[in-house]
Amino acid sequence: MTVTQAARSDAMRQRILDAAFPEIYRNGFQAASLNAIAAAAGVSKGALFHHFAGKQALGYALLDEVVARFLRDRWLAPLAQTADPLSDIQACFRRNIGEDVASGSVPLGCPLNNLAQEMSPLDEGFRTRIDRLYTAWRHDVAQALERGQRAGTVRGDADPRGVATLVVLSQMGIWGTGKSSQDPVLMTQAGEALCAYLEALRP
Amino acid sequence: MTVTQAARSDAMRQRILDAAFPEIYRNGFQAASLNAIAAAAGVSKGALFHHFAGKQALGYALLDEVVARFLRDRWLAPLAQTADPLSDIQACFRRNIGEDVASGSVPLGCPLNNLAQEMSPLDEGFRTRIDRLYTAWRHDVAQALERGQRAGTVRGDADPRGVATLVVLSQMGIWGTGKSSQDPVLMTQAGEALCAYLEALRP
Amino acid sequence: MTVTQAARSDAMRQRILDAAFPEIYRNGFQAASLNAIAAAAGVSKGALFHHFAGKQALGYALLDEVVARFLRDRWLAPLAQTADPLSDIQACFRRNIGEDVASGSVPLGCPLNNLAQEMSPLDEGFRTRIDRLYTAWRHDVAQALERGQRAGTVRGDADPRGVATLVVLSQMGIWGTGKSSQDPVLMTQAGEALCAYLEALRP
Amino acid sequence: MTVTQAARSDAMRQRILDAAFPEIYRNGFQAASLNAIAAAAGVSKGALFHHFAGKQALGYALLDEVVARFLRDRWLAPLAQTADPLSDIQACFRRNIGEDVASGSVPLGCPLNNLAQEMSPLDEGFRTRIDRLYTAWRHDVAQALERGQRAGTVRGDADPRGVATLVVLSQMGIWGTGKSSQDPVLMTQAGEALCAYLEALRP
DNA sequence: ACGTGCGGGACACCCCGTTAGT
DNA sequence: ACTAACGGGGTGTCCCGCACGT
Numbered sequence: 097m098t099v100t101q102a103a104r105s106d107a108m109r110q111r112i113l114d115a116a117f118p119e120i121y122r123n124g125f126q127a128a129s130l131n132a133i134a135a136a137a138g139v140s141k142g143a144l145f146h147h148f149a150g151k152q153a154l155g156y157a158l159l160d161e162v163v164a165r166f167l168r169d170r171w172l173a174p175l176a177q178t179a180d181p182l183s184d185i186q187a188c189f190r191r192n193i194g195e196d197v198a199s200g201s202v203p204l205g206c207p208l209n210n211l212a213q214e215m216s217p218l219d220e221g222f223r224t225r226i227d228r229l230y231t232a233w234r235h236d237v238a239q240a241l242e243r244g245q246r247a248g249t250v251r252g253d254a255d256p257r258g259v260a261t262l263v264v265l266s267q268m269g270i271w272g273t274g275k276s277s278q279d280p281v282l283m284t285q286a287g288e289a290l291c292a293y294l295e296a297l298r299p
Numbered sequence: 300m301t302v303t304q305a306a307r308s309d310a311m312r313q314r315i316l317d318a319a320f321p322e323i324y325r326n327g328f329q330a331a332s333l334n335a336i337a338a339a340a341g342v343s344k345g346a347l348f349h350h351f352a353g354k355q356a357l358g359y360a361l362l363d364e365v366v367a368r369f370l371r372d373r374w375l376a377p378l379a380q381t382a383d384p385l386s387d388i389q390a391c392f393r394r395n396i397g398e399d400v401a402s403g404s405v406p407l408g409c410p411l412n413n414l415a416q417e418m419s420p421l422d423e424g425f426r427t428r429i430d431r432l433y434t435a436w437r438h439d440v441a442q443a444l445e446r447g448q449r450a451g452t453v454r455g456d457a458d459p460r461g462v463a464t465l466v467v468l469s470q471m472g473i474w475g476t477g478k479s480s481q482d483p484v485l486m487t488q489a490g491e492a493l494c495a496y497l498e499a500l501r502p
Numbered sequence: 503m504t505v506t507q508a509a510r511s512d513a514m515r516q517r518i519l520d521a522a523f524p525e526i527y528r529n530g531f532q533a534a535s536l537n538a539i540a541a542a543a544g545v546s547k548g549a550l551f552h553h554f555a556g557k558q559a560l561g562y563a564l565l566d567e568v569v570a571r572f573l574r575d576r577w578l579a580p581l582a583q584t585a586d587p588l589s590d591i592q593a594c595f596r597r598n599i600g601e602d603v604a605s606g607s608v609p610l611g612c613p614l615n616n617l618a619q620e621m622s623p624l625d626e627g628f629r630t631r632i633d634r635l636y637t638a639w640r641h642d643v644a645q646a647l648e649r650g651q652r653a654g655t656v657r658g659d660a661d662p663r664g665v666a667t668l669v670v671l672s673q674m675g676i677w678g679t680g681k682s683s684q685d686p687v688l689m690t691q692a693g694e695a696l697c698a699y700l701e702a703l704r705p
Numbered sequence: 706m707t708v709t710q711a712a713r714s715d716a717m718r719q720r721i722l723d724a725a726f727p728e729i730y731r732n733g734f735q736a737a738s739l740n741a742i743a744a745a746a747g748v749s750k751g752a753l754f755h756h757f758a759g760k761q762a763l764g765y766a767l768l769d770e771v772v773a774r775f776l777r778d779r780w781l782a783p784l785a786q787t788a789d790p791l792s793d794i795q796a797c798f799r800r801n802i803g804e805d806v807a808s809g810s811v812p813l814g815c816p817l818n819n820l821a822q823e824m825s826p827l828d829e830g831f832r833t834r835i836d837r838l839y840t841a842w843r844h845d846v847a848q849a850l851e852r853g854q855r856a857g858t859v860r861g862d863a864d865p866r867g868v869a870t871l872v873v874l875s876q877m878g879i880w881g882t883g884k885s886s887q888d889p890v891l892m893t894q895a896g897e898a899l900c901a902y903l904e905a906l907r908p
Numbered sequence: 909a910c911g912t913g914c915g916g917g918a919c920a921c922c923c924c925g926t927t928a929g930t
Numbered sequence: 931a932c933t934a935a936c937g938g939g940g941t942g943t944c945c946c947g948c949a950c951g952t
Contacts (some may be wrong), residue, residue: 151920227480259492262469273464282464353946452911501909548915549915551914552915584783674878695874752933925936928936929933
């Protein structure tokens with residue numbers, strides 16, 4: 097009983113977020129329509145407004161909850177405790193590129209990068225949240241590389257933070273390339289170019 | 300008479316494009332307002348629709364003319380006939396990053412990349428034009444690298460196309476990083492990470 | 503020919519104002535619906551937006567044009583050149599009260615006073631325009647009284663500006679009384695109380 | 706227990722009314738937001754609807770309780786048993802005008818008059834309640850004047866009801882004038898014009 | 909070639925009220 | 931007695947594009 101009301105509310109909130117994600121992912125934040133999101137979620141606009149103070153708040157929640165989880169699952173978790181970060185980073189890129197290519201759908205790029213490019217200069221709240229995610233990303237990659245250096249799987253003279261910056265930056269570029277080229281070969285080739293660079297960091 | 304009329308017409312067309320560029324650069328294509336563009340150009344909306352069939356056509360023309368020229372001047376021309384491409388690419392990145400950092404304004408990223416991220420998945424005409432520009436970019440960089448290999452300034456075992464892909468992709472990533480971090484240091488650091496990578500390609 | 507376009511435009515603008523007046527008169531400015539106004543005028547909302555930058559601008563124009571003319575015709579013109587202002591002011595009150603009572607419709611009060619009560623504290627632009635009208639009103643009444651003093655129809659020891667203030671203030675109060683009482687007798691009695699006061703100002 | 710519960714309930718009801726008064730006073734009844742009122746009262750909307758059947762009922766209660774008390778304290782009580790009504794009415798106007806002027810805040814007029822102007826033509830329930838208050842007001846002033854006539858402080862040939870009507874009507878007008886002019890001098894001058902009129906009613 | 913008037917539609921916002929639950 | 935989730939509707943704004951007319 098006590099669980100019913102609160103649980104139903106959270107479920108509806110989640111339904112809205114789940115419906116908002118693809119809508120915003122496809123059309124961008126500004127062009128996304130709250131009407132469409134509400135319709136996709138099977139929710140009235142009143143309910144949407146009840147759960148989120150406005151479009152901005154919905155976008156913030158999307159970043160803080162959905163996109164952050166997306167990032168954690170796809171990019172951060174695989175490196176959490178690795179002793180051979182170069183291999184795991186390479187694997188991570190190859191796997192994610194492979195999945196995107198295999199899905200065959202129109203390449204929509206990286207959800208986080210999409211929001212970053214569109215909203216960072218327009219809304220400080222967005223920018224802060226996005227920057228926090230990218231900073232965490234770079235931090236985790238750098239930490240993994242340091243662990244690799246201690247484990248002897250990464251050259252000691254490599255600069256973990258510089259490499260981490262380039263890895264994350266390359267992720268942006270690779271998916272951006274895929275988006276405008278719609279060419280799986282080119283995207284794969286871009287990924288391999290990065291992997292080759294990483295290969296050179298082995299002892 | 301005839302030449303005057305035609306010249307005036309072209310000038311007005313150019314005024315519209317020049318006004319459209321910052322408007323679209325700042326707000327994105329979809330969020331940009333034709334009213335605002337016409338007002339900024341000091342032109343009636345009738346004139347705008349006379350010169351361009353619609354918003355889409357204006358965007359296409361912007362890409363084909365303004366953005367293409369922008370790309371040529373800032374990134375392609377410096378590599379046109381170089382015999383030491385690595386140095387020139389490094390210089391190019393450092394100069395462009397330096398200018399952006401020095402300008403001190405809110406970082407709006409790369410105009411071409413902005414349109415690529417926003418419009419590539421939504422409009423095939425945009426995607427084609429954008430892809431054409433990026434392909435040319437990669438091609439010119441690859442050619443410059445080959446020239447460097449022949450001149451002995453680039454290691455012979457480097458893959459010109461792979462490196463070119465990574466160079467262009469890094470440009471996307473560096474400016475994307477700058478946009479969401481608003482951190483000149485980070486952006487500079489990212490540029491240096493790329494320069495270090497290029498340094499390793501010298502014989 | 504040359505007159506056609508501009509004339510049609512002005513006619514439509516006037517249609518909108520004419521439709522806006524009763525809508526705002528009845529419901530107040532804030533509660534008035536632009537949808538309803540556009541529908542009553544037989545005009546699309548796009549056209550409405552073309553002629554007036556927004557609801558506020560429509561309200562301003564209504565004050566500056568329609569209400570100002572209303573005031574001039576009903577209250578200012580009759581006193582324009584009178585030499586016996588007390589009689590003319592009394593006649594003016596009696597006539598206007600009589601018309602309102604005879605119309606039999608629900609008493610909606612004075613359009614200017616309605617806007618004054620609602621919008622003066624909320625919007626400085628409204629307040630300024632309203633104050634300008636009331637100031638002109640008081641000024642014209644005071645001038646008429648001075649003319650009467652020179653003509654010997656008004657006691658010389660009367661204070662024209664003080665009396666004018668009370669006359670205008672009474673107009674507000676009389677129509678306010680009529681609105682809430684919906685009692686023609688009471689409204690007439692209020693008018694007569696003012697007339698009696700004015701009567702005491704004769705030499 | 707029972708008394709505690711009932712007392713708490715009444716206290717909450719009062720909190721709502723106390724929060725509703727300024728909100729409606731400032732924005733008008735129609736533009737006032739129940740959400741804002743509930744928030745200002747620190748009460749959930751459910752509680753609000755528990756105590757009042759709807760917005761209308763809340764408005765009625767506000768008139769019947771808060772505004773009526775306001776009227777009684779500021780305007781009726783001072784005349785309750787006076788034998789020199791003219792002086793007391795003058796004093797009442799001067800004090801109330803003085804307080805409003807001294808407060809220095811944006812002049813929001815008379816709460817009762819505000820509701821009268823806005824709601825009288827729109828809602829019969831409002832109109833009835835407002836009319837009742839104004840009728841009582843006029844009645845009390847007339848009675849005080851009659852008392853003055855009997856006490857010899859008011860001329861015997863004055864018409865108590867006519868004068869009372871003009872007094873109340875002037876109150877409306879004076880505060881209306883203050884609202885749109887935002888000019889303390891003008892408001893004071895208006896009050897003095899009324900006081901001068903009353904002065905002429907002394908024997 | 910260029911300007912104006914105008915149309916239809918979509919947008920985010922947010923309101924008031926009810927119902928299911930505590 | 932009181933709360934929170936939720937529904938449906940209406941708001942002002944403003945956009946893009948067309949059809950005139952100059």
